[in-house]
Amino acid sequence: MSDINHDVYGSMLILDRMNEYTQQDPLYSFALDELLCKETGRGGPPLCHIWRHPRSFIIGLRDSRLPGAAKARAWLEQRGYPTAIRNSGGAAVPLDLGVVNLSLIMPKDGPGDERFHGDFERMYSLIREALASTGCEVNKGEVAGAYCPGDFDLSIGGLKFCGIAQRRQAHAFVVQAFVVAEGSGRERAQLVRDFYDLAGAGADAADYPLVEGGSTASLEELTDIGSKASEKFAQAVKDVIRGRQTAEGMAASAARLVLPGSREIHDMAERLRLRYSPK
Numbered sequence: 001m002s003d004i005n006h007d008v009y010g011s012m013l014i015l016d017r018m019n020e021y022t023q024q025d026p027l028y029s030f031a032l033d034e035l036l037c038k039e040t041g042r043g044g045p046p047l048c049h050i051w052r053h054p055r056s057f058i059i060g061l062r063d064s065r066l067p068g069a070a071k072a073r074a075w076l077e078q079r080g081y082p083t084a085i086r087n088s089g090g091a092a093v094p095l096d097l098g099v100v101n102l103s104l105i106m107p108k109d110g111p112g113d114e115r116f117h118g119d120f121e122r123m124y125s126l127i128r129e130a131l132a133s134t135g136c137e138v139n140k141g142e143v144a145g146a147y148c149p150g151d152f153d154l155s156i157g158g159l160k161f162c163g164i165a166q167r168r169q170a171h172a173f174v175v176q177a178f179v180v181a182e183g184s185g186r187e188r189a190q191l192v193r194d195f196y197d198l199a200g201a202g203a204d205a206a207d208y209p210l211v212e213g214g215s216t217a218s219l220e221e222l223t224d225i226g227s228k229a230s231e232k233f234a235q236a237v238k239d240v241i242r243g244r245q246t247a248e249g250m251a252a253s254a255a256r257l258v259l260p261g262s263r264e265i266h267d268m269a270e271r272l273r274l275r276y277s278p279k
Contacts, residue, residue: 008046008106008122009241011249013257017051018234021097026056026084031269033103033167033174034087035260040105041171045253048241049103050234053095057081057191060091060148063199064278066208072199081191085276088176090165091148091209094191098182098218100230102126102237104175108168120152123164123175127154130236134223145212147192148178159185159217181230185216 015036017029029051036047057076063069064085073083081094095101104123128138136156143153146160154162154177161181167174180188193211200208220229260268 009244010246011253012046012048012241012245013250013253014238014241015047015049015259016234016238017049018100018231019052021052021054024054024082025266025269026053026058026082026095027086027269027272028265029053029101029103030084030086030088031265031272032260033105033176034272035264035268036103036105037167037169037172037174039258039260040107041169043256044258045256046107047103047105048237049101049105050237051101051103052097052099052230053101055081055096056094057083057195058093058095059083059085060089061085061087061276063092063196063208064276066196066199066203068199068201068203069278071201072195075198076195084273085278086165087272087276088165088167088174090150090163092192092195093148093163093178094188095178096183098180098220098230100179100181100234102177102179105172106175107172119166119173119175120164123177124152124154126237126240127162127177127179129240130233131219131223133236134219134225136223143215145189145210145215147189147209147211147216149209156217156219156222159222160215161185161217161219161222179233180216180218181225181233182220182228183218185218185221186213189213189216 076083124140139155142149143155143160148163152164153160162179164177190213196208219225
């Protein structure tokens with residue numbers, strides 16, 4: 001029996017931006033999440049934002065403070081990877097069209113709602129159910145040598161394919177997951193290792209992850225999902241949520257939905273860039 005919370009998904013709307021990746025700013029989707037979260041905190045509906053971004057490299061706030069971070073970012077930019085510092089937790093991750101990003105945007109239950117663990121569990125349950133048809137067991141727990149390591153690394157056969165982070169506001173929060181669906185997990189892990197080799201020069205080894213190439217794989221490599229794994233995984237996520245939506249919940253959520261305009265999103269992206277830029 002599924003342990004996904006039916007009440008949450010009964011009124012959750014899906015914002016599918018899988019094929020809306022003309023925006024080149026790596027912070028665009030993070031800025032959209034920030035604005036959607038504010039709206040949810042003001043009484044807007046819960047949302048599942050599904051998105052991809054072209055080749056780019058997202059840096060954690062702690063990464064940006066490493067002694068060689070500026071040099072490492074310049075190296076990435078020269079290789080064709082626009083970089084940005086994200087406002088949610090977690091460490092460095094590369095993005096491309098083979099990585100599916102999920103954002104669960106939900107209101108807090110009240111002033112004392114700081115249930116970090118339960119929120120991560122909700123994302124884990126959603127992804128695990130979306131992959132149930134593959135017959136593969138999805139495990140959680142930190143994977144040694146993986147990039148963006150954490151207690152809620154998701155793995156199959158000991159290889160990480162997903163990391164989870166979150167961003168909490170006063171009245172709502174966003175749980176974000178990156179899912180490596182297509183391509184080579186080893187190549188992505190090697191890119192992150194190369195970044196840390198430059199960024200971490202002169203730093204204590206405990207200040208950044210020690211990434212190993214063989215720690216990460218894609219769903220395409222780990223399962224029999226086949227070609228177009230990104231689209232298939234995204235569809236499976238939507239199917240899980242739609243199986244729990246209710247007509248009453250959807251009608252109420254649709255009436256409360258307010259989406260920000262492109263100019264507002266760009267303005268927020270610029271504010272995030274300035275707020276989290278290295279001082």
